[in-house]
Amino acid sequence: MTIERYVAPETLEEAAAILSQGGATILAGGTDLMPQVHSGKLKFKSVLMNIRRVGELQGISMQGGMIRIGALATVTDLLTSNVVREKLPALTEAADQFASDQIRNAATVGGSLCNASPAGDVAPPLLVYNAEVELVCKPDSGMKVRTLPLAEFFTGPGRTRMEPNELLAAVRVPVPKAGYVARFVKFGTRPALDIATISIAIGGVKKGRALHEVRVALGAVAPVPLRAALTEAVLEGKALDAGLIDQVAAAARDEIKPISDVRASAWYRQELVHNIVKRMLTDVAQG
Amino acid sequence: MSLKVDISFKLNGVARSATVPVETSALEMLRDALGFTGTKYGCGEGECGACTILVDGASLNSCLLFAVDCNGRDVVTIEGLDAEPKAEAVKKGFVDKWAVQCGFCTPGMVVQATHLLNQNPNATDAQIRRGIEGNLCRCTGYVKIVEAIAAARDAAPREA
């Protein structure tokens, strides 16, 4: 379909009202949208709505015990935010490994999550930090907000539980407890401008030699970025010695069923996950 | 027929207006509609950095930017870069260090290098290499380019 109308609302309410009138293609940084339009992967709806001027969607702030990351926060905003660096260092790490300076300056957190690539770099750390997404719509005269755990948001490559009349307003992350440690590793063939072959985020509260309230999230090993529940169960609450680290690494390798594609074979992805989980936990045990 | 949208923005310090097809990139608008051909088309998909411009002070790939999204913003291309504090030193660095061979990557490199030094005037050589990781050069092997940017970093600030 060709675009019949272009709109650039300045408030969230206006944006939600436009969505409630029927289909609109949402434009944020455009770094996914533009290539997808050119390759024919994406067909525009009749309205193109540029949300970049909506003030409520910007910025990163602390609100009570939560860190609120506006949908329009760019990857550069993540990388330079002191709150993120201090409280969510694995997210800073993911931002640091993201594409290039030019892409980081344009790419938004909301765009990354809504694009729902299994290899998206911001999802694994946000899953480990137990993030939730704030979805907004305006079905009638009033605005409606619902929150959904990020772990339930993705349904497949490029697909999410967001309804056509909704937009993602923000990601909210509970401030991690004292003693919380988290790590993120992205594996690609070169440091810059590479889509992850696999990515891993691990986090938990370190007490003595053990990690508690453990979460492990994996990217590019399944149709969606996912939590590795079986691996988490092996790791939870036990002393991080060499034997346990081997068990956890093996559990992670056996839990995933990745595909073979241009970036790597399934076997190679499983080996990567095994070896990198081992390296990450060894680092956590020593740190 | 695609929808056309009227936009107005600042281009290299001068107010401009344009009527652009809604799905056009800023790169196509700059080169084909406005005649600012200093900004290059390399890959069209964010990989090479030949199309780098500054928008509201941040460097972006103009091939990924919708032209309509320039509305109300401050756009700087290689043609207008001299207004940026570090631009002159960066250009001199590229000349002095022989950092140009075919020259196709040069406008994007110079814009990105200027942005890099604006953000971080004391960037280390390692930070310079990381700062240009979104810019490909098929000729120089990057060594001379990094030297050029380091020379710009070390140059005395321009007289006010």
Ligand SMILES: Cc1cc2nc3c(=O)[nH]c(=O)nc-3n(C[C@H](O)[C@H](O)[C@H](O)COP(=O)(O)OP(=O)(O)OC[C@H]3O[C@@H](n4cnc5c(N)ncnc54)[C@H](O)[C@@H]3O)c2cc1C
């Ligand atoms: C050269 C290149 C390198 C890249 N490298 C990486 C990388 O290293 N790691 C990585 O993770 N990604 C990478 N990407 C992918 C891309 O940059 C990210 O997914 C980016 O975060 C998308 O954000 P955006 O604002 O540009 O989204 P857009 O392109 O504007 O939008 C993406 C999708 O999300 C929808 N959308 C956007 N915002 C909202 C919202 N608030 N509510 C509802 N729907 C919304 C849009 O309709 C569209 O479908 C790369 C892309 C390119 C071109």
Ligand code: FES
């Ligand atoms: S032309 Fe824009 S990055 Fe290559």
Ligand code: FES
């Ligand atoms: S000088 Fe030829 S591409 Fe860089």
